[in-house]
Amino acid sequence: RKEVEQDPGPFNVPEGATVAFNCTYSNSASQSFFWYRQDCRKEPKLLMSVYSSGNEDGRFTAQLNRASQYISLLIRDSKLSDSATYLCVVRPYNFNKFYFGSGTKLNVKP
């Protein structure tokens, strides 16, 4: 079983739509959680960390559900520039090792 599982998509949404991605992780001892964004043929870049109480950064909201072992990313008022692949990332407790999901592809259309 993979450490981190994501729906590969693609999610095709119109501009202005709200879209949500989920990601599940298998290790209940996981400690840190992140969402990274990867544009086509580019390197992954940190979008946001995910905190236990949930956190928001502009149009982006991240949530963590430890009981069900999933994290989510909500994007409001989608922009064309949000088109990318979103990678869910999990770090087990006391390890400096990140486990990346395979990514969810988002296409925002005019």
Next chain:
Amino acid sequence: DAGVIQSPRHEVTEMGQEVTLRCKPISGHNSLFWYRQTMMRGLELLIYFNNNVPIDDSGMPEDRFSAKMPNASFSTLKIQPSEPRDSAVYFCASSPGTSGGNEQFFGPGTRLTVL
């Protein structure tokens, strides 16, 4: 400030040849990671170093792969001999801490094609 630097950006080689990928982490970062990304398998961690010491190389596919970090500002990933199935994008990343929980900063990657 310069980010993580990788070279070459593209490499095309023939099966059986030796390939060396290079990485310069961000100055002051204590951890360095080598990843491989393919469509089929996604982003896989190959090996990571803390303070120039290899900590976990369980992701290295086989003995054909080796990685070194002779000092805090340089690391290499070597494949010898290369095979067509090694074709992938190889990313190097660095982070400021060794205890985890810190953002990893990725280099632009090396796109390797083995014919």
